[in-house]
Amino acid sequence: xxxxxxxxxxxxxxxxxxxxxxxxxxxxxxxxxxxxxxxxxxxxxxxxxxxxxxxxxxxxxxxxxxxxxxxxxxxxxxxxxxxxxxxxxxxxxxxxxxxxxxxxxxxxxxxxxxxxxxxxxxxxxxxxxxxxxxxxxxxxxxxxxxxxxxxxxxxxxxxxxxxxxxxxxxxxxxxxxxxxx
Numbered sequence: 001x002x003x004x005x006x007x008x009x010x011x012x013x014x015x016x017x018x019x020x021x022x023x024x025x026x027x028x029x030x031x032x033x034x035x036x037x038x039x040x041x042x043x044x045x046x047x048x049x050x051x052x053x054x055x056x057x058x059x060x061x062x063x064x065x066x067x068x069x070x071x072x073x074x075x076x077x078x079x080x081x082x083x084x085x086x087x088x089x090x091x092x093x094x095x096x097x098x099x100x101x102x103x104x105x106x107x108x109x110x111x112x113x114x115x116x117x118x119x120x121x122x123x124x125x126x127x128x129x130x131x132x133x134x135x136x137x138x139x140x141x142x143x144x145x146x147x148x149x150x151x152x153x154x155x156x157x158x159x160x161x162x163x164x165x166x167x168x169x170x171x172x173x174x175x176x177x178x179x180x181x
Contacts, residue, residue, distance in 0.1 A: 020130045029130040029154055036145040037128040041094045041116030049116040057090040058171055059145040065137035067099045067107035075160035076113055082164045083114045096120050
């Protein structure tokens with residue numbers, strides 16, 4: 001067997017065992033206070049949406065394993081069902097998986113998702129955020145990005161049915177803390 005291929009396979013297998021080594025040299029999930037790496041998603045109308053253009057407002061970046069699976073569909077639909085509340089708070093939502101853009105188009109259309117989906121086919125974004133990938137699927141992790149572009153909260157393990165409301169509650173709590181009456 002080609003030695004490079006063997007090393008690549010071992011790195012892939014071992015990546016599921018320990019914390020992800022991020023391109024910035026850190027290990028594990030990006031911590032609160034770190035700058036969120038930029039990402040580019042496609043909105044339902046086909047427009048390109050970048051995380052960096054959301055500065056001044058909070059954003060949600062949620063990683064999920066795969067379009068169309070029961071848990072991922074439940075999570076996406078929960079964000080969809082709460083979307084008017086996110087939109088009222090000027091919060092942009094990005095769903096990120098290793099699925100192709102074509103898969104995202106079908107998934108979004110089938111479930112009428114009103115937010116941007118990001119294709120991370122090679123796992124670059126997952127590594128940048130420190131999200132583990134196993135068998136080509138990202139773990140279910142969510143990051144709240146503050147108006148300053150820094151990670152404001154991290155959910156390393158989520159219940160797909162309840163998570164969208166938990167994130168919304170945290171956004172409201174942080175907004176209330178930063179704007180006391």
